[in-house]
Amino acid sequence: MAKIQVDLSPEEDKIVEVYKLMHNLKTKQEAIKRMIKYFKVEIKPKNINEKDYYST
Secondary structure, three states: OOOOOOOOOHHHHHHHHHHHHHOOOOOHHHHHHHHHOOOOOOOOOOOOOHHHHHOO
């Protein structure tokens, strides 16, 4: 598991705190973990087309 330290602005900190309270979570870490699950990441090649990338 990767560990990171995030410097939040006061406004960002308030958003995380409200999310934590609204979902009855114990820590801000739990809140941030839940919040990032709303996103999906896809990695695709930038400089070559998909056909060339996926062929072996």
